[in-house]
Amino acid sequence: MNKEEKAEADRRQSREPFLEACESYLASHPTCFDVPAHKMGRMTTDLVDFAGEQVFKADFNAPLGLDNLYHPSGVIKEAEELAAEAFGADRAIFSVNGTTGGILTMFIALLRAKDKVILPRNVHKSVINGLILSGAYPIFVAPDVDEQTGIANGVGVEEYVKAMDENPDAKAIFVINPTYFGIASDLKTICEEAHKRQIMVMTDEAHGAHFHFSSLVPLAAMDAGADISTLSVHKTAGSLTQTSLILTKGNLVDFSRVNKSFAMLSSTSPNHILLASLDAARKFLYFHGEESINHSIDLAEHARQEINKMKGLSAFGKEYCSKPGRFALDPSKLVINVTGLGVTGFDILHEIREKFNIQLELAEVSEVMAIYGLGTKEEDSEKLIEAFRYLSNEHYGKAPAFKIPHFHYEYPSLIVRPREAFNAPSKIVPLEDAVGEISAEAIMIYPPGIPIAIPGEMISKNVLDLIEFYRAHGGVLLSDSAEGYIKVIDQSNWFKGGDVDYDI
Ligand SMILES: Cc1ncc(COP(=O)(O)O)c(C=O)c1O
Secondary structure, three states, rough: OOHHHHHHHHHHHHHOHHHHHHHHHHHOOOOHHHHHHHHOOOOOOOOHHOOOOHHHHHOOOOOOOOOOOOOOOOOOHHHHHHHHHHHHEEEEEEOOOHHHHEEEHHHHHHHOOOOEEEEOOOOOOHHHHHHHHOOOOOEOOOOOEOOOOEEEEEEEEEEEEHHHHHOOOOEEEEEEEOOOOEEEEOOHHHHHHHHHOOOOEEEEEEOOOHHHHHOOOOOOHHHHOEEEEEOOOHHHOOOOOOOOEEOOOOOHHHHHHHHHHHHOOOOOOOOOHHHHHHHHHHOOOOOHHHHHHHHHHHHHHHHHHHHHOOOOEEEEHHHHHOOOOOOEOOOOOOEEOOHHOOOHHHHHHHHHHHHHOOOEEEEEOOOEEEEEOOOOOOHHHHHHHHHHHHHHHOOOOOOOOOOOOOOOOOOOOOOOOOOOOHHHOOOEEEEOOOOOEEEOEEEEEOOOOOEEEEEOEEOOOOHHHHHHHHHOOOOEEEEOOOEEEHHHHEHHHHHOOOOOOOOO
């Protein structure tokens, strides 16, 4: 981009078309005979004390001049075009349904029933729901699993290539960029391999919305060559909770189908404050993203060094990325292994909140994670460092180092597609009676955040052993059924070829 083009882009990006239109509407003091019923805050509730009057004043639904999210032709269209430009995409969609909604949108837009999609096993639960909604057929690839912590990382290029070679008819591959813990796969090479085979690349950037704006973090999906991505701008890029972007690039993706699918899954009354926050975050990122992200990374790097000097604690850095499936890392995520203190991450999560009023992002058996973000200040980081110094002094040497068992894993075989299993008649059985049954639900275990079984998979003795093993070692099990039970297909009432067609 030459100097004039840059000046022109800066001029465009200094605008916030949707936010400006909201401000003008508010300033015009309209008399409201439209929804919502509080009429720009003239009916007050206790929420005013908590959230402030302005939240109500700025809460309007669909007044003239504020465009339509699903058929944008005015200020939303302009705001989305600016977002596409700022994030290096061709097209952008504003969403108030999180990356959860974005993932469901990608699945139903781009995959039809029985289409094959290649995806890592450690996907977010919305992806399993995407498989159910779309009717797609999953081909799983194995993520790298860190044996020290039990945590699942990215996927090596060879795993994707092997799966694509074995399934040349696959419609799409799905890549997590990066995992919750900030670990990215070699997305650029994966995209090149997929495109050689005319296979689409969809990415989950729930934790990578800031990637395009700094060279200190892994490559953003749009820069790596992905065709479509959904980004939780709310998590790492400064907009309000729930807001995400769906970005597309190139011509493998049918954008009109994406837009239609997005509308099918979304409320017709999107919150305007949330939408405006995407406009404002985009402008902030364009002008100050690099400086702010890099500053928060400097703070995180300093904390990482300090914590690594403390007894019983360790926080991995760039050296961690030395294997396939661990290609690059987002250093703004500070993953602190606490096993040397003889306690679990869950213990530390609670203790640091009780004693220091510090809220961490998450805990696992062996570690906790602190996320540095655009708003993190030096004094906050110093407080975190001092809190960990206290915890190290308090716990180190009092109990033996907490031992993480050797996590092992085997995927069950898929008997029917997740959608078929979801639609089939089901029954709930005690786990010990479930061997030989077909699961009608997903059972997840944290760590490593890998589903032990998804709908449609055969429950083998190995599945039950794994559940027992993870339970006994402090893993948290998530399923729809009560503890000790599982929902399976009721095979006695499941007549294939009968009146009801489950194979849809
Ligand atoms: C890897 C991953 N994908 C998708 C999501 C869903 O994102 P959202 O909360 O924006 O719906 C999450 C949420 O934590 C996540 O961790």
